[in-house]
Every structure is written in C-alpha cells, then in structure tokens.
Amino acid sequence: MGSVYASLAPAFAAVAGGACDPVVRPSDRADGQANGALALAKKLGLQPREVARQVLDAAGDVSDMLASTEIAGPGFINLVFSNAFIAEQLSQATHNPRLGVRASSDPHTVVVDYSAPNVAKEMHVGHLRSSVIGDALVRALMFVGHTVVRENHIGDWGTPFGMLIEHLIDMGEDNAADELGVGDLDGFYKAARRKFEESDEFKGRARARVVMLQGGDEDTLRLWRTLVSESTRYFNKVYRQLDVLLTDDDLMGESAYNPMLAPVVERLREAKLLEESDGAEVVFVDGFTNRDNDPLPLIIRKGDGGYNYATSDLACVIDRVERIGARSLLYVVGAPQAQHLQMVEAVARKAGWLPEGFIMNHVSFGSVLGSDRKMLKSRSGGETVKLNALLDEAVERAEVSVAEKNPDMSAADRTAVATMVGIGAVKYSDLSSDRVKDYIFDWERMLSFEGNTAPYLQYAHARICSIFRRAGIDRASIRDVVPTLVEAQERDLALRILRFDSAVWEMIDTLGPHKLCTYLFDLATDFTSFYEHCPVLKADNDAMRDSRLALCDATARIMSEGLLLLGIRAPEQM
RNA sequence: GCCCUCGUAGCUCAGUCGGAUAGAGCAACGGACUUCUAAUCCGCAGGUCGCAGGUUCGAUUCCUGCCGAGGGCGCCA
Numbered sequence: 132m133g134s135v136y137a138s139l140a141p142a143f144a145a146v147a148g149g150a151c152d153p154v155v156r157p158s159d160r161a162d163g164q165a166n167g168a169l170a171l172a173k174k175l176g177l178q179p180r181e182v183a184r185q186v187l188d189a190a191g192d193v194s195d196m197l198a199s200t201e202i203a204g205p206g207f208i209n210l211v212f213s214n215a216f217i218a219e220q221l222s223q224a225t226h227n228p229r230l231g232v233r234a235s236s237d238p239h240t241v242v243v244d245y246s247a248p249n250v251a252k253e254m255h256v257g258h259l260r261s262s263v264i265g266d267a268l269v270r271a272l273m274f275v276g277h278t279v280v281r282e283n284h285i286g287d288w289g290t291p292f293g294m295l296i297e298h299l300i301d302m303g304e305d306n307a308a309d310e311l312g313v314g315d316l317d318g319f320y321k322a323a324r325r326k327f328e329e330s331d332e333f334k335g336r337a338r339a340r341v342v343m344l345q346g347g348d349e350d351t352l353r354l355w356r357t358l359v360s361e362s363t364r365y366f367n368k369v370y371r372q373l374d375v376l377l378t379d380d381d382l383m384g385e386s387a388y389n390p391m392l393a394p395v396v397e398r399l400r401e402a403k404l405l406e407e408s409d410g411a412e413v414v415f416v417d418g419f420t421n422r423d424n425d426p427l428p429l430i431i432r433k434g435d436g437g438y439n440y441a442t443s444d445l446a447c448v449i450d451r452v453e454r455i456g457a458r459s460l461l462y463v464v465g466a467p468q469a470q471h472l473q474m475v476e477a478v479a480r481k482a483g484w485l486p487e488g489f490i491m492n493h494v495s496f497g498s499v500l501g502s503d504r505k506m507l508k509s510r511s512g513g514e515t516v517k518l519n520a521l522l523d524e525a526v527e528r529a530e531v532s533v534a535e536k537n538p539d540m541s542a543a544d545r546t547a548v549a550t551m552v553g554i555g556a557v558k559y560s561d562l563s564s565d566r567v568k569d570y571i572f573d574w575e576r577m578l579s580f581e582g583n584t585a586p587y588l589q590y591a592h593a594r595i596c597s598i599f600r601r602a603g604i605d606r607a608s609i610r611d612v613v614p615t616l617v618e619a620q621e622r623d624l625a626l627r628i629l630r631f632d633s634a635v636w637e638m639i640d641t642l643g644p645h646k647l648c649t650y651l652f653d654l655a656t657d658f659t660s661f662y663e664h665c666p667v668l669k670a671d672n673d674a675m676r677d678s679r680l681a682l683c684d685a686t687a688r689i690m691s692e693g694l695l696l697l698g699i700r701a702p703e704q705m
Numbered sequence: 706g707c708c709c710u711c712g713u714a715g716c717u718c719a720g721u722c723g724g725a726u727a728g729a730g731c732a733a734c735g736g737a738c739u740u741c742u743a744a745u746c747c748g749c750a751g752g753u754c755g756c757a758g759g760u761u762c763g764a765u766u767c768c769u770g771c772c773g774a775g776g777g778c779g780c781c782a
Contacts, residue, residue, distance in 0.1 A: 169763085411779075422706070424707065537744085576731075593744095595741095601741060660746070664747095
C-alpha cells in the first residue's frame with residue numbers, strides 16, 4: 132500500500148543519505164515486508180540487520196499505521212498493519228468512486244486495435260482471444276481515466292474480394308445475401324476459393340473484378356458493400372453474444388485507409404527511406420534479416436504497383452497519431468505478427484511519425500488448444516470451431532448446470548443467469564492465464580464452480596446478494612459502517628479488498644488481464660472462507676452484523692466491478 | 706541457418722522489477738451439511754522450478770550454452 136511506502140521511504144532515505152527504495156512487497160509471514168535493508172547494507176558496508184534496525188529507529192513512531200514491526204532472517208522488515216489503519220483505509224476505499232483504484236496520473240488517448248475479423252470469413256477462436264483481451268484492456272484503461280478509441284480493423288479489402296464478388300454474382304445477390312445472412316460465411320468463402328482454384332475462367336473474372344473494385348466502379352462497390360454489411364451484421368451478432376463493447380462505430384477496416392496509401396509512399400520517398408528492390412518499393416530496417424542473412428525490407432509497394440498490409444498499417448499509424456491524437460497504441464494481435472509489427476514500428480519511428488515518448492505495444496497472445504494440445508477443432512471433427520456455435524454451447528451447458536443446481540429458478544431467470552455464467556466462463560478462461568502462452572480450452576474446467584473460474588467468482592457475488600436479499604437490507608445503507616476486524620478471516624478479507632487498486636494497476640501496467648483474474652479469485656477465496664467462519668445475519672450482536680455486512684458489500688462491489696472490467700457480468704442469484 | 710515466445714506438482718495454471726520454507730485449483734485421501742445458496746469450507750499429500758554453467762551474500766527469477774515445444778523469416782493479410 133502506498134501510504135506504507137510513503138512512511139518508510141524517508142526512514143530509508145535518512146539511513147542511506149539519499150533516496151532509497153524501501154522495496155515494500157507482499158509477504159506470507161506478515162501483512163507486508165520491506166526488503167530494502169539488504170541492498171542498502173551492501174552499499175553502506177554494514178550488516179543488513181543493523182541497517183534494518185537503523186531504518187526502524189529513523190521511522191520513529193508508526194503505531195498509527197503499524198501494529199508491529201520485526202526484523203527477520205537476513206534483514207527483512209516484517210510489517211503488521213494495525214486494525215484501525217486497515218479499517219480506515221477500507222472506509223476510504225468504499226467511499227471512493229473507483230473503490231480505491233487510483234486514477235491515471237497521466238490520462239491520454241489510447242487506441243486499442245482488436246478483434247479484426249475478415250469480411251466473408253468465419254470468426255474463429257483467434258478472434259475470440261483478440262476480442263476478449265482487447266475489450267478487457269479497453270474497459271480497464273477507461274476506468275482509470277484514459278480516453279480510449281476502439282478500432283476494429285476488419286479485413287474488408289484486397290485481392291480476395293475479386294473472387295468473392297464474382298461468386299456473389301454467380302449465386303445471385305439475393306441467394307448470396309441469404310446464405311451470408313444466416314452466418315454461413317465459411318461456406319461462401321470456401322466455394323469462392325474452390326472456383327478460383329479450379330476454373331481459369333473464374334480466376335480471370337476475379338482478377339478483372341479486383342481492378343474494377345480498386346478503380347471505384349460503382350456497381351462493383353455496391354456488391355462489395357453487400358458483402359461487408361452482411362458480414363458485419365454477423366460480427367455484431369457475435370459481439371452482442373460475447374458482450375464486448377465493439378459496435379459499427381468502431382469499424383475501421385482496411386478499405387478506410389485506401390486514400391491514405393499513396394501519401395504514405397510519398398512521405399517515405401520524401402524522407403529518403405524508400406528504395407527499389409526486385410521491382411518493389413521497400414524500406415530496409417536495421418536488425419531484420421531474411422533466410423540468407425540479407426537485410427529484410429518492409430514492402431511498401433509491390434512489383435505490380437499494388438499496396439499491401441504494411442502500407443495500410445503505416446497509414447493506420449499516421450491516422451491514429453495525426454487525426455486521433457493518440458499517445459499510445461495497442462495492437463491486440465496474435466504472436467505470429469510480432470516481427471511485422473516491429474518492422475512497422477521501426478519504419479514509423481525512422482520516418483519521424485511517432486512523437487517522442489509515443490508507445491506502440493503489441494499485445495501478443497498464444498493459441499487456443501484442444502485437450503489434445505493441438506489447435507482447437509470442433510466436436511464434429513476437422514473443422515475450425517465457429518465462434519457463435521461455441522458461445523451457444525457455452526450457454527447451453529451453463530443452463531443445464533443452473534437447472535441442476537437451482538431447480539426452483541424460473542425459466543426466464545435461468546436463461547439470463549446461464550447466459551452470464553456461460554459467456555463469463557468462456558471469457559474468463561481466456562483471460563485468466565498469461566496471454567502470451569497457449570491455453571487449453573476445456574468445457575468441464577471453465578464451467579466448474581471450483582477453482583479459478585468465472586462461476587466460482589460469480590457464485591461468491593451471488594451469495595452476498597442473497598444475504599442482503601434475505602435480510603431485506605439495502606446495500607447502500609451499510610456503507611458508512613466502519614468494520615471492526617476481529618476474526619482472522621475478517622482481517623484477511625479486508626486486506627484483500629484494499630489490494631484492488633494494485634491488482635487493476637498491475638493489469639494495466641503489464642497489459643495482462645490475468646493479473647486481475649488472479650486477484651478476484653483470491654478475493655473470492657478469502658470471502659468464502661470468511662463466509663464459512665463468520666456468520667453475518669446470525670452474528671452475536673448488531674454491531675458485528677453491520678460490520679460484516681459492510682465487508683460483504685465492499686466485497687460484492689469489487690467483485691462485480693472487477694468482473695465488469697474483464698467484460699463479465701455478475702448475476703445477483705445463481 | 707537466423708530471430709522471437711514458451712518449458713514450474715500426475716493434470717490445468719499462478720508466482721519471478723533477485724529475497725526467507727516455490728503457491729492455487731483439479732484429481733487422490735480424511736473430515737464438516739435440520740445452510741446466511743455445501744455450486745462451499747477445513748485438513749492431508751504431492752516439486753532436483755527442462756539441463757549445464759556464470760554473475761551474486763542470495764537465482765525458479767538476470768546472463769551464456771544446450772535440449773524440447775510452438776511461431777516467424779520479400780511482394781497473402
């Protein structure tokens with residue numbers, strides 16, 4: 132906690148004769164520990180325990196904050212907070228609009244680029260990861276006060292559209308729209324692809340159609356718009372089902388950057404970065420080599436005069452910096468894109484398009500694997516899993532489970548709860564492990580009510596709501612009560628509540644939603660332990676009951692808010 | 706061939722800005738239900754932190770090499 136750091140830092144500075152980090156860390160032997168004495172001892176050439184003693188002397192009377200301090204082991208300072216201090220901090224947190232989470236000291240505009248499905252192509256689990264991780268980061272960044280601009284960089288331009296449009300014409304526009312309308316994007320795409328590969332005549336038409344599209348032929352554009360709008364209708368369906376924030380307002384497809392591509396080339400030429408290589412116009416970037424150890428370029432303009440994704444990604448960067456005024460940029464994109472994004476950033480920096488201090492971050496993530504540790508396939512075998520089918524299955528499975536556990540619930544409530552639990556489970560299983568690693572998709576585990584899962588966290592929240600419901604007590608009415616901490620479980624829960632701030636900030640600093648997940652799991656664990664040991668409504672007296680109700684309310688608010696930052700809803704009953 | 710990421714308990718995962726005895730959950734075993742929702746809790750057991758060196762008072766954490774898994778390496782996006 133910040134205030135402990137603030138009170139120890141001067142003592143360390145006094146002993147060190149200059150600024151010195153107390154190195155305050157959580158501890159399993161006390162409420163916290165300060166490890167700064169070990170490093171300082173080396174600098175001063177003294178015994179670490181002696182330095183720790185001097186620091187404690189210099190700190191003077193800290194009894195308003197710390198109940199006890201102890202020098203342990205080689206020179207750690209163990210810190211035990213006073214109950215009065217914890218209670219006071221708790222009271223501050225519960226009256227704070229962000230439940231004790233500090234606002235950003237440097238709010239600015241952040242662009243988050245995420246989801247990015249392709250038009251006329253099925254969304255798959257890779258898009259699930261990008262959508263879910265990106266959305267959680269968006270929510271957390273907004274929560275601490277940043278201005279967040281969501282951008283969904285859909286693949287709505289390029290050579291595949293020649294074949295897609297020709298296939299649309301072959302099918303008849305109405306038939307095609309129907310097929311796409313029911314969400315069979317894969318069938319449409321594959322049929323087009325097959326014709327492209329099997330028929331030279333079709334291939335020729337497709338190529339001619341690309342030229343017409345790029346040339347702005349009105350009829351071709353109309354057909355293209357049909358493809359895009361039918362696809363985005365499907366994407367929106369998935370987004371609503373997934374409960375992410377993305378809407379049509381966030382669409383910023385590749386086609387949107389079309390007019391900016393020629394200027395990108397011109398600006399690179401003016402900056403004297405553009406070179407001709409094998410008929411293409413390229414920029415060479417230091418530090419990147421190809422298989423033969425020759426310098427590897429970023430291709431800006433292909434030999435045939437066309438642009439490619441590097442060009443539009445550079446246009447993106449310019450647009451986000453110059454039009455949107457972003458000061459940092461997050462790309463929530465799979466790990467295979469790492470090198471490409473590094474090269475784009477390197478070129479943008481070399482060209483001087485990124486202001487001093489501008490941050491461009493690749494929020495990389497691993498693959499979703501099946502229980503066989505291979506890329507996830509559907510039940511029926513072979514095929515890639517379709518996202519909407521997967522989400523439907525999640526809700527179905529949750530509904531079975533809710534019906535079994537709570538048979539008295541009405542059908543309408545059951546469906547509503549199953550939706551929150553099923554979708555929450557899928558999202559949470561994606562968010563709760565370190566995003567850079569692959570993770571194994573396992574229905575049983577993610578829908579289990581035990582362990583680090585969404586249902587376990589949601590259940591803890593629902594139990595609290597149930598207490599207030601049963602007692603007929605308004606949650607807000609209890610918020611001025613300052614809890615009295617007697618039992619170990621009460622104290623542990625209170626301390627956990629105070630760590631919400633650092634959990635949220637850890638998530639933001641590392642762009643790692645799993646940090647917040649781990650915290651919420653710990654909060655739920657501490658709460659259920661408290662729940663088992665400390666009767667609330669049956670407490671010995673009214674003061675104890677109110678104190679415990681206040682702890683319950685604070686826990687529920689943080690659970691609900693924390694889950695919401697992850698894009699997950701917390702039902703009031705389950 | 707070069708570059709990037711990952712390797713922690715039987716399984717799934719945390720932890721690592723260098724700190725004390727490496728933590729959870731599942732599974733296994735032993736307990737606790739006339740419940741504030743047992744969808745839970747309490748206990749027990751389980752590990753040469755891939756291997757080998759190096760730096761350090763101290764390394765799972767930093768560095769180097771190796772092994773294993775995945776990914777990337779010029780005109781698809």
